[in-house]
Amino acid sequence: MKKSTLLHLRIPFSFFLLPVYLLALAVSKDIDIQNAILTFLVLHFLIYPASNGYNSYFDKDEKSIGGLKRPPQVSKELYWVSLLLDTLGLIIGWAISLEFMLMIFIYGLISKAYSHPSIRLKKYPILGWLAAGIFQGYFTFLLSYIAINDVSFVSTFQWNIQFPGILSTLLLLGSYPMTQIYQHEEDAKRGDITISQKLGILGTFHFTSISFLISSVGFFYFFQTEFPIPAGLIFLGAMIPILIYFSTWYLRTRKDRNAANFESTMRLNLISSLMLNVVFAYLAIS
Structure with a gap:
């Protein structure tokens, strides 16, 4: 494998998406240990890197992107490796459950539509923002919960499962524009219009701060009411x-x-992911 291919998979970048999985683990009550381990591996070492690589192949960024300050030139190998990782993820996902496999298949389709030139959700500010926030948040939370607890999709229609899933999306909808704040020039050059471009630099900060406040209040309320320890206060401290x-x-x-x-x-x-990962992991263990 070429070094450029490995770099564009951005496997360490999966750390920034780990909080959603750990949140699902924290609210789980009937954990299937084998499924929990497989789900973690499938998402963070196969599905997420596949998505990163596929999007990098079509974006062909010349300036900094998430996790890569100086992205190297992409090759056709990156395209095929990303599809191979997706396929491996689906095969292992099938071993977990058919519903889990179908959900990561849908996630893969949406992530590909984000950058593929025939659809390219990235060029639509609202649609691209919603797709990223909903599928990296709520949708990933649900598929993780289903696999970790070895339950059906229907069984997730409970307030104590749906609410944290919705909160994870609110958190991502607020933080996602911040990941685009330094890419305005590069995105405009390709004809992409992101939510951060629409908001402007300071507007992105303002929008994120409001979303952060709303989601934090929601998490505080959920943790205080659903956990036997003062989890809401622990969350606010983090x-x-x-x-x-x-x-x-x-x-x-x-x-x-x-x-x-x-x-x-x-x-x-790094700071936000680290703090969220620590507090969600602690709640999962407790």
């Missing part, structure tokens, strides 16, 4: 480092728009 970094970055960007760059965005992603 949000403090994110809030501090976000606020200081916002103040820097107000003075200099160039502060909305790749390095600062990746730092926010």
